Structure formats: C-alpha cells, structure tokens
Amino acid sequence: ASQGDTGDAIIHADEHSENWLSYGRTYTEQRYSPLDEINRSNVGNLKLAWYFDLDTNRGQEGTPLVVDGILYATTNWSKMKALDAATGKLLWEYDPKVPGNIADKGCCDTVNRGPGYWNGKVFFGTFDGRLVALDAKTGKKVWEVNTIPAEASLGKQRSYTVDGAVRVAKGMVMIGNGGAEFGARGFVSAFDAETGKLKWRFYTVPNSKNEPDHAASDKALMTKAYRTWSPDGAWVRQGGGGTVWDSLVYDPVADLVYLAVGNGSPWNYKYRSDGMGSNLFLGSIVALKPETGEYVWHFQETPMDEWDYTSVQQIMTLDLPVNGEKRHVIVHAPKNGFFYVLDAKTGEFISGKNYVYMNWADGLDPLSGRPIYKPEALWPLTGKEWYGIPGDLGGHNFAAMAYSPKTGLVYIPAQQVPFVYKNQVGGFKPHPDSWNLGLDMNKVGLPDNAEARTAFMKDLKGMIVAWDPEKQQAAWTVDHKGPWNGGLVATGGDLLFQGLANGEFHAYDATNGADLFKFDAQSGIIAPPITYKANGKQYVAVEVGWGGIYPFFLGGIARTSGWTVNHSRVIAFSLDGKAVLPPQNDKGFLPVKPPANYDTKVTDNGYFLFQTYCAACHGDNAEGAGVLPDLRWSGAIRHQDAFYNVAGRGALTAYGMDRFDTSMNPKQIEDIRQFILKRANETYQREVDARKNSSEIPANPTIGLTPQ
Numbered sequence: 001a002s003q004g005d006t007g008d009a010i011i012h013a014d015e016h017s018e019n020w021l022s023y024g025r026t027y028t029e030q031r032y033s034p035l036d037e038i039n040r041s042n043v044g045n046l047k048l049a050w051y052f053d054l055d056t057n058r059g060q061e062g063t064p065l066v067v068d069g070i071l072y073a074t075t076n077w078s079k080m081k082a083l084d085a086a087t088g089k090l091l092w093e094y095d096p097k098v099p100g101n102i103a104d105k106g107c108c109d110t111v112n113r114g115p116g117y118w119n120g121k122v123f124f125g126t127f128d129g130r131l132v133a134l135d136a137k138t139g140k141k142v143w144e145v146n147t148i149p150a151e152a153s154l155g156k157q158r159s160y161t162v163d164g165a166v167r168v169a170k171g172m173v174m175i176g177n178g179g180a181e182f183g184a185r186g187f188v189s190a191f192d193a194e195t196g197k198l199k200w201r202f203y204t205v206p207n208s209k210n211e212p213d214h215a216a217s218d219k220a221l222m223t224k225a226y227r228t229w230s231p232d233g234a235w236v237r238q239g240g241g242g243t244v245w246d247s248l249v250y251d252p253v254a255d256l257v258y259l260a261v262g263n264g265s266p267w268n269y270k271y272r273s274d275g276m277g278s279n280l281f282l283g284s285i286v287a288l289k290p291e292t293g294e295y296v297w298h299f300q301e302t303p304m305d306e307w308d309y310t311s312v313q314q315i316m317t318l319d320l321p322v323n324g325e326k327r328h329v330i331v332h333a334p335k336n337g338f339f340y341v342l343d344a345k346t347g348e349f350i351s352g353k354n355y356v357y358m359n360w361a362d363g364l365d366p367l368s369g370r371p372i373y374k375p376e377a378l379w380p381l382t383g384k385e386w387y388g389i390p391g392d393l394g395g396h397n398f399a400a401m402a403y404s405p406k407t408g409l410v411y412i413p414a415q416q417v418p419f420v421y422k423n424q425v426g427g428f429k430p431h432p433d434s435w436n437l438g439l440d441m442n443k444v445g446l447p448d449n450a451e452a453r454t455a456f457m458k459d460l461k462g463m464i465v466a467w468d469p470e471k472q473q474a475a476w477t478v479d480h481k482g483p484w485n486g487g488l489v490a491t492g493g494d495l496l497f498q499g500l501a502n503g504e505f506h507a508y509d510a511t512n513g514a515d516l517f518k519f520d521a522q523s524g525i526i527a528p529p530i531t532y533k534a535n536g537k538q539y540v541a542v543e544v545g546w547g548g549i550y551p552f553f554l555g556g557i558a559r560t561s562g563w564t565v566n567h568s569r570v571i572a573f574s575l576d577g578k579a580v581l582p583p584q585n586d587k588g589f590l591p592v593k594p595p596a597n598y599d600t601k602v603t604d605n606g607y608f609l610f611q612t613y614c615a616a617c618h619g620d621n622a623e624g625a626g627v628l629p630d631l632r633w634s635g636a637i638r639h640q641d642a643f644y645n646v647a648g649r650g651a652l653t654a655y656g657m658d659r660f661d662t663s664m665n666p667k668q669i670e671d672i673r674q675f676i677l678k679r680a681n682e683t684y685q686r687e688v689d690a691r692k693n694s695s696e697i698p699a700n701p702t703i704g705l706t707p708q
C-alpha cells in the first residue's frame with residue numbers, strides 16, 4: 001500500500017529535518033532530530049526567540065507539530081493554535097468548546113498531548129471524546145466524529161475522555177481514550193483521514209458476556225482474552241479498563257500498529273476479577289494489522305495489574321544489536337519500572353531490567369519476561385496495606401523519552417513516587433463522579449503520621465536515566481529536585497533538552513549529562529520539547545504549564561519539585577533570539593486567615609469525602625500545588641451557602657468545576673467544608689511562615705498535621 005506523501009515524509013524525516021511531522025517526530029518515536037546548528041559549543045548562548053501566551057492556565061502536555069514554517073500546538077481544554085514557527089504570531093486558532101463540567105470525568109487534568117498531520121489536514125482529539133479534522137492552512141473544520149460509540153458510553157460509570165495525541169498512518173487517523181480510574185472498557189478506533197469514516201475498532205478487554213462487538217477485536221478477545229478473567233468480577237460492570245490513553249504507534253518496518261494498553265478497572269484485582277487470571281490485555285503491548293485492526297501478537301508486561309501499572313507509555317522502535325545480530329526492536333519503559341526490549345515483528349521477549357528502584361518484583365523471568373512477584377506486593381490478596389514503588393504514577397509516565405543513534409542511549413524522564421494501596425472497606429462500592437478503584441480512599445493520600453510522611457517525602461525523586469538498551473544498564477543519571485519533569489528531545493548537536501517541574505528549561509550534553517544551559521520559564525514544564533527550522537534557522541520550542549495528575553492529586557507535596565504558579569505559554573529559542581518574558585507574577589494562593597471555628601464531629605467524614613471526590617484536583621488533604629484554587633484560602637469556604645453554590649449547584653462549571661449535588665447530599669458537602677476549614681486552621685501559620693523562605697515551600701510540611 002502507498003504511504004502517500006505525508007507518510008513518506010514522516011518515514012524519511014531526516015530529509016525534511018526542518019519539520020516535525022508526527023508526535024515522536026518519526027514513526028520510530030525516537031524524538032531524535034539530526035539538526036546541529038545548536039550544539040554543545042554554542043548552546044550556552046541560546047536565547048528566547050518568541051513566546052505565545054495561552055488562554056488555558058492548566059497543565060500543558062502537547063508536542064507541537066511543525067509543517068513548512070507553521071507550528072501546530074494543542075493546549076489544555078483541547079484547543080488548537082497555529083503559530084508562525086519563526087515569530088510565534090498567531091495564524092489561526094480553533095476551540096472545540098469542550099464543556100467545563102466534564103473536567104472531573106477524566107482523572108488527570110484536561111490536558112491534550114498533541115495533533116497529527118496528514119495531507120493538508122491537522123487532527124486532534126477533544127476531552128469530550130471527539131476527533132476533529134481541520135484544514136491546516138485555514139483552520140476551517142473539515143470533519144468531526146464522536147469516537148465513543150453509544151454501547152461504550154452506557155451507564156454512569158463509563159467515563160471516557162480523550163487527551164492522547166492522535167497518530168496518522170496509511171491515510172487513517174488512530175485515537176484511544178482514558179477513563180480506567182472511573183469505569184471504562186478501553187478501545188482504539190481508526191478513521192479515514194479524508195472522510196472521518198470509521199475503518200476499524202479494537203477493544204482491549206473482553207466483552208463481559210463474551211459476545212461479539214462486531215469489532216476487529218472479536219476473535220482475539222473471545223479466543224484468548226475472555227478466559228483470563230473471572231466470569232463475574234466487578235469488571236463486568238466497570239468495563240475492565242485497558243484504556244489506550246497515550247502511546248499508539250504505526251511501525252512501517254514491521255507494518256504493524258502497536259497499542260500500549262493501560263490498567264485495570266477497578267484497580268483492585270480481587271474485586272475486579274475475583275483474584276483470578278492474568279486479565280488480558282491489561283498492561284500489555286498489542287500488535288495489529290494496520291488495514292483491518294486484526295490481532296497479530298501481544299506481550300503482557302503486568303499480568304493481574306493492581307497498581308495502575310499501565311503499559312501506555314511511549315513505544316519506541318530502533319535497530320539494536322542482540323547477540324551480534326541487528327534486530328528491529330521495541331524498547332519500552334512502562335510505569336512498572338522495567339525496561340523491555342521486544343522483537344517488533346513477533347513480540348518475542350528479548351530482555352528486561354529495572355530502570356528505577358522497585359520493590360514489587362524480584363526481576364523478570366528470563367524466558368517469558370513475566371515479573372517475579374513479591375507475595376506481599378499482591379495487596380488485594382494479602383488484605384494488607386502495600387507501600388509500592390513505583391506507585392500509581394509509575395517510574396515513567398507520559399513524559400516522552402528520547403533516543404540518540406549517536407550515543408546509542410535511551411533518555412528516560414524517570415521518577416519515584418510511592419503509593420499506599422489498601423482494599424476498600426466492605427467490598428467494592430462505586431461512587432458516581434469519583435474515582436472507583438476498589439481502594440480505601442482514606443489511604444490514597446500521603447501517610448498521615450509525621451514520621452511516615454517524612455519518609456514518603458524522602459522517597460520522592462525525579463531524574464533523567466540515560467539507559468543503554470544493549471547492556472540493559474544506566475550509563476549515567478541527572479538528578480532533579482523532585483518528580484514530574486518534562487519529556488526529552490535528543491539532537492544531532494549532541495544535546496538533550498528538557499523542561500523541569502521547577503520552571504527551568506535546560507540543555508544537557510547527550511554524552512554525559514553535563515548541564516549546559518538554563519532558562520527560567522516561570523512555570524513548571526511537563527511537555528516534551530521539539531526542534532525544527534524556520535527560514536533556515538534552528539529553533540527549540542516547548543509548551544510551558546504546570547499541571548497533570550501529580551500536582552493535582554499530591555497537592556502541597558508536589559511543590560517540593562520547585563513551586564511555580566501556572567502561566568501557560570509556548571516558548572521558542574534560537575541562537576540569536578531577542579525576546580524577554582514579562583516579569584513573573586507573584587505566587588498566587590497567599591494564605592488568608594480562615595474562620596477559627598469548625599465542627600470536629602464531622603471532619604473525619606469530610607476528609608473521607610474530600611479524598612473521594614475532591615483530592616484528585618484540589619490536592620491531597622486539601623493542600624493545592626499552584627494550578628487549581630487552593631481551597632484553604634478560598635472565599636467560598638467562609639459560608640455554607642457560598643460553598644454549596646460552587647460545590648453543589650455548579651456556579652463554576654464553565655471553569656471546570658463540576659456540580660456534586662447529584663453525587664452528594666447537602667450535609668455531605670457541608671462536611672467537606674468543615675474539613676477544609678480544619679485544614680486551613682491547621683496549616684495557616686505554617687504557610688505564612690513559609691512565605692518567608694525564598695522557595696515559599698514549608699520547610700517541614702508535616703507541621704500542622706493532626707492524625708486522622
């Protein structure tokens with residue numbers, strides 16, 4: 001089959017090094033650019049060339065594309081901006097008008113990871129499940145489809161959101177979705193790039209009745225997957241999970257599409273599948289035929305997932321010597337902490353080694369690649385609390401890794417964030433408008449005693465791991481202040497670029513990690529940089545904007561990665577840039593003395609409800625991290641009616657704050673307010689004192705914490 005002009009250009013990207021045509025630059029997803037005008041000898045003189053302020057001050061995770069001098073960036077709330085790549089001037093913009101009240105239908109901020117390009121059109125997914133095709137020159141809509149079929153969206157617990165980057169190959173646009181924290185059955189759809197007509201759909205977990213869905217996945221699910229699930233676990237009502245919310249790759253060498261499949265729904269393996277079976281295709285890579293979506297092979301990295309160990313992380317292909325023979329392989333660093341090398345054509349396990357510290361397995365079986373589980377890590381089966389490393393955010397999350405064929409190293413934006421897993425008390429009980437994990441929501445936050453909390457904070461780490469895929473060992477590492485830093489790009493100038501959680505943008509020497517350049521971008525960076533040429537000059541660009549699940553959920557503790565307040569922008573650098581950012585705003589969320597009285601009889605219940613319904617956006621234990629309002633200092637907590645207007649009746653739905661009177665009664669919402677008042681009182685003085693430090697982060701965040 002013909003690849004068409006765009007496919008050829010993506011495959012032969014080095015002949016078009018001025019452009020960035022696909023999410024990972026080429027179908028290999030190596031994020032390597034041969035451009036070398038900016039290199040180790042001159043990067044110290046890199047200057048800001050332009051900046052473009054965004055109208056969405058939430059997490060920005062997008063990889064922009066560059067096609068012939070135009071930069072296409074998707075932003076939070078699924079908006080698209082087309083900018084002049086040399087000047088940052090806005091050429092056109094498109095807002096699909098995602099309704100604000102659905103922000104809480106997704107787990108992890110209303111982010112968008114990027115557009116796709118094919119034959120004069122740009123494509124992107126929207127948080128409410130649509131796929132939009134625009135004319136790349138004018139920004140006019142060509143077609144739009146709803147990617148969520150009616151049979152998948154039935155019922156309150158089916159909560160689908162689309163925030164992943166689309167991939168385009170062979171004239172078709174492919175997209176998955178998220179939702180496994182709520183209740184979802186994952187699938188990927190492929191649409192004709194010209195018309196938007198559905199070509200095929202592949203579900204990643206079985207039909208609960210083992211009936212055909214009349215989808216490309218029917219045979220594989222009915223013959224291979226169904227028997228790896230219990231017939232009547234909670235998955236039957238909760239969808240089973242397996243969402244493909246990030247990586248989804250076409251490989252022109254093997255002529256296969258690879259799906260990177262996510263975690264179980266609910267997480268709790270005992271409730272989900274009665275503690276039985278490996279639960280295919282959770283935590284797997286699944287290979288399909290591009291034309292039909294027909295199953296070819298799968299490799300399951302985390303059988304019986306119960307830790308949110310998604311395998312959705314970026315799938316990269318490269319040619320690697322294995323026992324003296326060059327092989328076309330997939331390299332993969334999923335959440336579970338192991339670095340896998342698989343044969344791309346067959347899925348055969350070649351090797352695997354942990355790229356970060358882990359405490360849940362004693363390595364991989366050398367033949368099958370299956371993890372050798374530590375029995376105490378299987379928390380739904382032991383019934384005991386489990387302090388897991390990696391935790392639910394993984395040793396590596398969506399931040400894209402890069403590979404340099406010059407150094408032979410894979411650069412992983414890695415991290416360590418522990419998580420406490422414990423069974424939901426009294427069996428599985430789903431809540432509408434909330435995460436439904438089968439976990440004790442009183443435990444999902446940080447440990448509540450000072451000692452355990454201090455230990456938890458010591459365990460927080462962020463770093464670049466420069467990994468040698470042939471030797472399966474780290475060549476070197478660069479340590480950051482804390483977790484949740486941006487993705488990476490590697491260049492022919494022997495450079496690595498990365499933005500950090502503390503708002504700094506850096507260039508490192510790709511051979512040894514030496515820090516060669518630093519720029520203060522004023523807001524945490526979680527997106528991956530790109531590099532391109534416009535008018536013959538090399539630029540490096542990145543989306544700036546702190547957010548995503550780490551600051552949302554971990555709240556105050558996430559400030560220890562280096563506290564910034566969200567000011568979202570696209571910024572671009574060149575060697576002769578002359579732009580200057582405006583002076584930085586004050587850090588927001590100054591503590592305001594709260595009313596002194598609250599009802600201690602209801603604050604425990606308020607804590608439980610807060611952790612169940614509010615913490616995933618407003619921060620563990622009601623401490624914010626600089627993106628969404630820190631409720632402790634909000635005017636809305638000062639009066640029962642004011643709080644009910646927002647939390648109950650939805651006064652701020654247009655801004656992303658859903659109404660909760662459908663899931664909680666007024667008394668429950670009032671209990672939450674009483675709990676926030678308690679937290680505001682407990683932490684007020686600590687936060688006032690912290691504003692006297694230069695970091696404005698409390699020296700000891702455990703002060704002012706009363707045991708629950």
Ligand SMILES: O=C(O)c1cc(C(=O)O)c2c(n1)C(=O)C(=O)c1cc(C(=O)O)[nH]c1-2
Nearest residue numbers: 108163178179180181243245262393548549
């Ligand atoms: O299971 C899912 O369906 C799902 C979806 C998403 C998402 O759509 O962003 C995330 C996750 N899981 C997840 O586990 C995770 O750590 C995560 C981080 C982020 C982010 O953008 O900050 N999204 C997601």
Ligand SMILES: [Ca+2]
Nearest residue numbers: 180181263308
């Ligand atoms: Ca997940």
